[in-house]
Amino acid sequence: MVNYIIFILVVAGVYALLAQSLTLSWGLAGLVNLGLVGFFAIGAYASAMTTKWGGWPIPLGLLAATVLGLFTGFIVTISTLRLRDDYLAIVTLGFAEVVRLVASNEIWLTGGTDGIAGVPSIVPRAWGQGYHVTMLAIVSVLAIATCALVRHLAASPWGRALRAVREDQVVAAVAGKPVIRLKAQAFSIAAAIAALAGAIYGHYTSYVAPEIYQPLITIYVFLAVTAGGVGRPAGAFLGAYLLIGFLELTRFMAEIVPGVSPVQAAATREILVGLALILLLRLKPNGIMPERNQKAPPSTA
Amino acid sequence: MFSSIIQALLNGLVSGTILAVPAIGFTAIFAVLRYPNFAIGSLATIGAYAGWFANLRLGWPLEASFGLAFLGAGIATLAAEWLAVRPLEKSGALMMAICSLAVGIVLENMVRFAFGNEPRGFNVPLMRDIRFGDLRISPQQVENFAVALLLMALLWAALNLTRMGRAMRATADNADLARLKGVQPGTVAAITVMVGGGLAGIGGMLVALDTAADPLTGFRLILSVFAAAVLGGLGSIPGAVLGALIIGMVEELTVLLLAPNYRTAIGFAVILIVLTVRPSGLFGERAG
Amino acid sequence: MSLLINRRRFMAGAAAGTALMASPAILRAQAGPIRIGTLTPLTGSGGLYGPVMANVVKAVADEVNAAGGLLGRQVQIISEDDQTNAEAGVRAARKLIDVDKVNAILGTWASAVTTAVAPLCWENKVFLFTVSGADSITQLPHNGWLARTQPNTTLQGRKFAEFCLEVSGGKRAFFMMPQTPFTQSTFNNFKIAYDKVGGATELLIYDDKKPSLRTEVDQAMRYNADCIFVGGYLTDTTVLLRDLFRAGFKGKIVGPGYSINQKLVESVGQPEATEGAYGMLPSPQEGSNGWKKVADLTKQASPDPFSCQIYDHINLAIMAMAQARDASGQAIRDNVRAVSQGGGEKVDNAVDGLKAIAAGRKVDYDGASGPCDFTDLGDITDVKFRYEQVKAGKMALVRIA
Numbered sequence: 001m002v003n004y005i006i007f008i009l010v011v012a013g014v015y016a017l018l019a020q021s022l023t024l025s026w027g028l029a030g031l032v033n034l035g036l037v038g039f040f041a042i043g044a045y046a047s048a049m050t051t052k053w054g055g056w057p058i059p060l061g062l063l064a065a066t067v068l069g070l071f072t073g074f075i076v077t078i079s080t081l082r083l084r085d086d087y088l089a090i091v092t093l094g095f096a097e098v099v100r101l102v103a104s105n106e107i108w109l110t111g112g113t114d115g116i117a118g119v120p121s122i123v124p125r126a127w128g129q130g131y132h133v134t135m136l137a138i139v140s141v142l143a144i145a146t147c148a149l150v151r152h153l154a155a156s157p158w159g160r161a162l163r164a165v166r167e168d169q170v171v172a173a174v175a176g177k178p179v180i181r182l183k184a185q186a187f188s189i190a191a192a193i194a195a196l197a198g199a200i201y202g203h204y205t206s207y208v209a210p211e212i213y214q215p216l217i218t219i220y221v222f223l224a225v226t227a228g229g230v231g232r233p234a235g236a237f238l239g240a241y242l243l244i245g246f247l248e249l250t251r252f253m254a255e256i257v258p259g260v261s262p263v264q265a266a267a268t269r270e271i272l273v274g275l276a277l278i279l280l281l282r283l284k285p286n287g288i289m290p291e292r293n294q295k296a297p298p299s300t301a
Numbered sequence: 302m303f304s305s306i307i308q309a310l311l312n313g314l315v316s317g318t319i320l321a322v323p324a325i326g327f328t329a330i331f332a333v334l335r336y337p338n339f340a341i342g343s344l345a346t347i348g349a350y351a352g353w354f355a356n357l358r359l360g361w362p363l364e365a366s367f368g369l370a371f372l373g374a375g376i377a378t379l380a381a382e383w384l385a386v387r388p389l390e391k392s393g394a395l396m397m398a399i400c401s402l403a404v405g406i407v408l409e410n411m412v413r414f415a416f417g418n419e420p421r422g423f424n425v426p427l428m429r430d431i432r433f434g435d436l437r438i439s440p441q442q443v444e445n446f447a448v449a450l451l452l453m454a455l456l457w458a459a460l461n462l463t464r465m466g467r468a469m470r471a472t473a474d475n476a477d478l479a480r481l482k483g484v485q486p487g488t489v490a491a492i493t494v495m496v497g498g499g500l501a502g503i504g505g506m507l508v509a510l511d512t513a514a515d516p517l518t519g520f521r522l523i524l525s526v527f528a529a530a531v532l533g534g535l536g537s538i539p540g541a542v543l544g545a546l547i548i549g550m551v552e553e554l555t556v557l558l559l560a561p562n563y564r565t566a567i568g569f570a571v572i573l574i575v576l577t578v579r580p581s582g583l584f585g586e587r588a589g
Numbered sequence: 590m591s592l593l594i595n596r597r598r599f600m601a602g603a604a605a606g607t608a609l610m611a612s613p614a615i616l617r618a619q620a621g622p623i624r625i626g627t628l629t630p631l632t633g634s635g636g637l638y639g640p641v642m643a644n645v646v647k648a649v650a651d652e653v654n655a656a657g658g659l660l661g662r663q664v665q666i667i668s669e670d671d672q673t674n675a676e677a678g679v680r681a682a683r684k685l686i687d688v689d690k691v692n693a694i695l696g697t698w699a700s701a702v703t704t705a706v707a708p709l710c711w712e713n714k715v716f717l718f719t720v721s722g723a724d725s726i727t728q729l730p731h732n733g734w735l736a737r738t739q740p741n742t743t744l745q746g747r748k749f750a751e752f753c754l755e756v757s758g759g760k761r762a763f764f765m766m767p768q769t770p771f772t773q774s775t776f777n778n779f780k781i782a783y784d785k786v787g788g789a790t791e792l793l794i795y796d797d798k799k800p801s802l803r804t805e806v807d808q809a810m811r812y813n814a815d816c817i818f819v820g821g822y823l824t825d826t827t828v829l830l831r832d833l834f835r836a837g838f839k840g841k842i843v844g845p846g847y848s849i850n851q852k853l854v855e856s857v858g859q860p861e862a863t864e865g866a867y868g869m870l871p872s873p874q875e876g877s878n879g880w881k882k883v884a885d886l887t888k889q890a891s892p893d894p895f896s897c898q899i900y901d902h903i904n905l906a907i908m909a910m911a912q913a914r915d916a917s918g919q920a921i922r923d924n925v926r927a928v929s930q931g932g933g934e935k936v937d938n939a940v941d942g943l944k945a946i947a948a949g950r951k952v953d954y955d956g957a958s959g960p961c962d963f964t965d966l967g968d969i970t971d972v973k974f975r976y977e978q979v980k981a982g983k984m985a986l987v988r989i990a
Contacts, residue, residue, distance in 0.1 A: 003713075004687030011680060032395060079573055082580045085395065086337050086535055090527045091576065094569035097524060101566045104768045105794070113770040114725050117704050125712065205679055206708055211701035212675040219402055226399050251669070251684060263417055263640035266631035266670035267410040274407035278385045281400050285392040305807060312803040319800075410632070418636035420824055420856040427859030430835045439803075439835045508800040512828050513856040517634065521798040556804040562768055562794045 006132045010204060012244035013139035017197035018221045019228065019236035020146045025190035027231035027291070028154055029183055030166035032085050035076070035092030036194055036221055038099035041213035043069050043195025044202035045103065045110060048119040051203075058122055062199050069195020073188035081183050096215065103210035115209025122203050135204055142200065143237065146193060150233040153189075162186055163231075220247070223277050229287030238289060246276060304435035309553040315442045317529075317549020318449040323504030323522065324529040324541040325456065330378075330497035332473035332536035333490055336394040340381060340401040341501050341526060343408035345519035348374035348502020349509035350412055353421045363425065363510075367448065367503055374502020375495040377408060382494045413516040420513035445507050452503065453542060456496075460538070469493055473536065525552075528568045532575055534585025543583055547571065622665035623916040625650070625906060626685035627899070628706065629696045633673030637823055638847070641887055642696045642899045643668040648886045649903045649939060656940045659907055660916055666903075667691060671702045678702035679709065686713050692910075692918040695902040696720060698895065700770040710734055716921040718902035720895045723770035727966040733922050736905075736967040738898040738958050740871050742771045746778025748974055749818060749843065749869065750790075753779075756867060757841045759815030760788030765805065765829060766820030767797035775820065797825035806832040819844040827856045834862035846870025846977065847893045851984050860982045868984065870894040871959045872975030875989045879937040879957030880975070891977060891984040894958060901956035905929055908942040908954060929954050930962035930970075 018036060025031045033039075043065035051061035080091050103110045110116075123134045153159050164172040165179050173179045202208045220243060228239020250272045254265040280287075323345050330338045338344075351373030355366035381404045389396045430437035460466035465488075471479040472489045480486055504526075505519050512518070529548045533540025548568050555567040575583065627646050629639030643666075650664040658664060667689045671678035678697070685691045686709060693716040697703040700723035707726070710717040711734035719726065720739050727737055740748075753762050764779060766772045776792045783790045791812055795805045806829070809817055817833065819826050819842060826848035833842065842849075842865070849868030857863050871894060873879055883892040883900045906921050908928040913920035928942065933951030936942040945952045954961055959972035976987040 001688055004683050007683045007687070008680070011676075026395075032398075079577060083576055084535075084581065086331075086398070087531055087576065087580070087582070089337065089398070090531045091569070091572060094524065094528065094565075094572065098566045098569055101563060105560070105562050107773065112773070113700070113768055114723055115701060115704060115770075117725065117729055125708070128712070201676075205675075205705055207675065207701075207705045209675065209701040209704065211673075211699060212705070214674055216672070216674060217676060219406070222399055222402065226396070248680065248684070251681075261417075261640065262643040262668040262670070263631045263636070264414050265668075266672075267414040269670070270410040270632065271407050271414070274403040274405075274410070277403040278400060278407070281392070281396065281403075282385075282388055285389060285396065305811070308807055309804045312801070312807075316801045316803075413632065413636070418631075418640060419852065420637070420827065422827070422856040422858040425858060427831060427834055427857075427862055429837055437836065441835075442801075511831065512800050512824065515824060516632075516636070517824075521800065524798075552799075553804040556795075556808070560794075561805055561808075562796055564796045564799065 003129060003132060006129075006136050008244060008248055009241075010132065010136050010139050012241045013136070013143045014197050014201045014204075015221060015224055015244055016143040016237050016240035017139075017146055017200070018194055018217075019224045019240040020143070020150045020233060021190040021193040021197065022221055022225045023231065023233050023236040024150055024153070024193065025187050027225065027236065028159060028162045028166065029186035030085060031183060031187050032089040033092050033187070033190065034089045034215075034218055035094075035096035035099075037213045037215060037218045038092070038096030039069050039073065039191040039194035040198035040201075040217065041096075041099050041103060041210070042072055043198030044208045044213075045116075046195065047199035048116045048202045048208040049110075051120050052116055052118065058120060058203065062196060065195045065199035066192045070188050070192040072195075073191025074184060076191070077184040077187040081180055093215070096213070096218065100210050100213055103213070110210075113210055115207060115211075117207050119202050119206045119208055121206055125206070139200060139204070142196075147233045147237045154231075154233060158182070158185075223273070227277065227280050227287060229289035229291060231291035232287070232289045235287050235289030235291075239287065242288075247273060305557060306554070308436050309557045310550050311436060311438065313550030313553035314546065315439075315446050315549075316553070317546035318446045319504065319507045320522075320525055320529055320549055321542045321545035322449050322452060322507060323501040323526045324533075324545045325453065325538055326497040326500030326504065327526055328530045328533070328536055328538060328541040329493055329500070331530070332538070333469060333493040334397075336386075336397040336401070337527075337535070338378075338401045338497070339398055340378075340405035340408060342519035342523035343405040343412070344374045344378055344498050344501040345505030345508070345522055346412055346514070346516060347377050347408060347505070348499075349505035349514035349518045350416060350421070351502060352506035353423060353509065353514045356423050357421070363423075367506060370502045370506040371499035374505065375499030378498020378501070379491060379495050381408070409516055409520070416516070418516060420515040421509075422513045423510050425510060441510075445510065448503075448507065452500065456500075456538070465489070465492060524565055525568065528572055532572050532582055534582030537582070537584035540582055540584030620662075622663040623659055623910065624665050624667060624689050624691045625903065626689060626691035626694045627666060627668045627696050628671050628678060628681055628685065628694050628702070629668070629899070630673040630698050630702075631668075631670035634822075635673040635698045638698060638893060638895045639670070639696075641893070641896050642698075645883060645886050645896050645900050646695060646903045649900060649907075653907055653939050653943070656943070659911055659943065660914065662916065664907065671697065671699070673699050673702070675699070675701045675705040679705050682706040682709050686710070686715050691715060692916060693718065693906045693921050695906065696895070696899040700726060704729065707731055707735055714918045714922075716906065716918045716925070718899070718906065720898045724774055725770065727968045731967065733965070733967070734918075736925060736963050738871070738901055738961065738969060739894075740972050741968055742774040743778050744972070746775040747782050749775070750779040750782030752867070752869060752974075752976065753816045753818055753841070753843050754783070754786060754788065756843065757816035759840075760786060761812065761814045762788065762790040762816045762818055763809045763812045763814035764790055764792045764818045764820065765795060765809060766792070766818075767822075767825060768794050772820065779818070795821075795825070797821055800828060802828050802832050803836075805829075806836045806838070809833070810836050810838065814840055816841045816843060819848065821848055823848050823853055823856065826853060830857050830862050830866070831859070834859065842866040844868060845894070846891075846975070847895060849977075849979070850893055851889060851891050852893075854979055854982055854984075863979045864982070866979050867987070868977045869974050870897070870977075871969075871972045872989050873937070873955045873957065873959050874973060877937050877955045879955065882938060883957045892957075897957035901954075901958050901961050904939040904942065904956060905954060905961065907939040908946060908952065911943050911946045926963055928952050930960070
């Protein structure tokens with residue numbers, strides 16, 4: 001049981017990192033990145049390939065992942081920044097699919113659908129429970145540090161400018177804010193965080209393959225951030241742990257229901273996850289920890 | 302080579318037309334309610350199952366089954382809209398979009414709970430293709446093509462020739478102005494949701510006729526539907542049709558000239574190129 | 590809690606070290622049911638196969654329990670969903686291992702899930718049975734903690750090609766398959782066999798999410814193949830066969846039994862579109878009842894190969910524990926080959942096997958998916974194939990060879 005809980009906490013920590021990425025791009029800059037899992041994949045591959053095949057030390061691999069994430073994020077932004085947010089959402093969704101397709105089909109580069117097994121671990125796996133505890137410490141510290149960083153960024157003049165852009169980019173531009181540059185910076189840093197999360201997760205589970213990086217993961221992170229509070233780093237952090245906790249809890253809830261087949265139990269679990277979010281949105285539309293300064297009312301009408 | 306390119310374009314025309322039906326549904330909901338409804342995939346799945354239920358369990362002919370596919374998906378969309386999405390109007394379009402993601406998960410798994418994962422085939426005789434020289438066309442796909450065209454014509458007529466249709470278009474263009482002119486936004490929204498969801502349902506059934514209905518029928522479709530709608534310009538019905546046709550043909554040409562396994566990727570490359578030139582798609586309105 | 594786990598592990602290790610295994614203290618510590626986990630896809634793209642697999646395992650456990658259980662205890666099956674996704678699969682495996690304390694995980698399907706879950710299993714002394722097809726899986730450093738019942742691609746690719754050559758009577762085959770971890774290597778082995786007889790073959794990797802594959806089929810038609818090998822799963826094979834029928838393809842169609850089967854005939858709908866198609870699945874010797882047993886359990890006239898394989902997993906796991914007189918993952922690892930191969934009384938189900946083992950006889954299991962003899966790496970050594978053909982809308986046995 002203890003090992004299970006430790007493991008779940010590590011996974012939740014990885015999701016907390018992803019949630020910080022989304023808080024920065026979506027929460028602060030208003031850029032809906034439905035391709036989050038694509039950056040997660042890019043980081044995982046960058047670190048796995050450089051450390052396993054290139055023999056790089058792991059810190060360098062993590063750095064490579066982060067830099068590549070930053071770079072890809074930048075490339076994606078320059079080609080999409082003029083788009084409205086709903087267009088951006090769909091284009092980034094396509095981006096993640098393209099990443100998955102390239103990883104599956106360019107066997108010479110990525111190893112194809114076989115993936116890369118035996119990715120080196122950050123501390124020796126032979127430590128057994130010690131391995132998982134150490135990884136828990138590393139991931140938790142990283143998640144907390146990233147959360148602190150995003151909080152710091154949010155409170156800085158840069159973060160305030162970013163929010164001004166989110167609320168109304170025309171006004172922000174008139175006020176002399178460099179709209180495009182701000183968005184590009186936010187999106188790229190967010191992509192770098194997601195890539196770092198991917199690299200850590202790859203080293204932790206020692207396996208990287210295209211089929212891991214499915215849209216489901218992006219959806220889960222959106223649920224986590226929405227539940228915790230959009231635009232509030234601490235909220236997103238909390239949301240990630242609540243999400244993974246709830247996902248695991250549904251496992252045990254579905255077991256209690258009598259007279260259902262395994263497939264019905266699995267369907268029940270996912271229904272519970274969806275319903276929980278719908279209810280949460282209804283009861284706490286701004287999440288458990290709402291953003292501190294109130295948003296302007298939407299200007300859709 | 303020339304004839305195989307023509308054949309690929311022909312195939313793309315047929316698959317694009319089928320794709321156009323759910324794409325119209327998606328874009329119509331966007332036009333009036335101003336949020337992308339990500340539950341569209343699951344709604345298509347519900348349509349596929351409703352049609353299958355009518356055709357196989359109730360023994361209805363296909364035409365009537367299309368009706369149930371439309372109704373089933375339309376009612377599901379309306380229920381989800383009222384129960385889950387509408388209450389979030391104040392939180393903004395993105396929250397409604399996220400909520401529709403959750404709705405999609407719930408609906409897909411309700412179908413799975415009720416019917417399991419087995420594919421459910423329709424009771425439709427399969428016909429050999431008709432040949433014209435080097436080219437071939439499937440009579441069934443011509444029928445599907447005709448159904449899709451007929452729907453588009455009906456929709457066009459409804460939007461342009463009826464009072465409600467004009468109200469819908471007015472609401473899509475400018476909700477405040479429409480309200481001043483005495484249009485009831487609530488009714489318009491309800492009808493749009495019903496019709497949009499219903500079209501997604503028919504799209505799901507059209508696809509299932511060619512494959513089979515299973516809980517992931519709609520999920521396999523959505524990337525292409527989104528691509529079509531964005532390419533044409535979100536909220537534009539002619540745009541969705543044109544976008545779907547382009548995506549359909551580009552995908553088939555990819556199979557022929559590039560690599561079949563990159564069909565989806567090339568579709569997105571096209572979108573990116575078009576959006577670089579026209580940030581709101583081919584027929585999109587105001588950017589910003 | 591962790592102390593308890595460590596103490597139990599220590600005791601299990603100590604017990605294995607001595608010959609005296611049945612000390613009363615250990616028996617008391619391990620009272621309660623013997624738990625075995627299944628980790629099959631219940632949702633996601635593998636969702637078609639996973640539910641039946643989970644049911645087969647439960648049915649076998651019920652039979653064993655009705656016949657008196659295993660080592661005087663009941664067998665309890667815990668079924669988790671891997672969502673056909675490695676991330677979700679790893680979480681599910683963690684729960685099975687740490688919370689349910691299973692001693693074996695059965696039936697991992699997607700190669701990515703198997704590769705991700707395997708290290709957890711060998712680190713926690715849980716035995717892993719898988720049906721995944723990627724050759725790389727048995728190459729993992731699993732140190733004996735993994736066995737795979739799906740034939741590897743060297744064997745499958747060659748057998749597929751030999752059968753295509755035989756039924757078509759020609760030497761041109763078109764090979765259509767979605768991208769999977771075993772696509773390229775299966776094709777490579779397929780091609781070797783065609784090259785050997787001076788034949789020609791070409792690979793087309795298609796996108797299995799598409800509702801129409803007309804242009805792909807046009808490519809196949811232009812190749813003028815006398816035989817098309819369709820290597821996808823049920824959903825996309827349905828699309829492919831419909832489009833091949835429309836295009837008027839006249840040659841032979843051959844595919845694996847997990848897509849060319851009774852369900853395909855039903856989901857394609859039009860009888861002529863599947864008529865004459867061949868399906869191949871790994872099989873035991875003629876006369877073994879395992880296959881018929883799975884047909885009964887699943888109520889399918891021709892059960893899919895994954896159901897057959899997981900049927901073998903559960904039977905082997907149960908008999909290996911009985912052989913060791915110890916309900917642990919270590920016992921399965923050390924004894925699976927003692928009950929699966931090496932001669933002895935032929936059995937094809939665990940209930941018979943348990944009786945024979947209790948009577949002190951050596952057993953040699955021949956299951957539903959083959960003789961189930963494993964190499965040191967965990968691959969099956971050799972297997973017969975069951976060749977079936979759709980005749981008048983029903984799967985008819987051609988031969989077992």
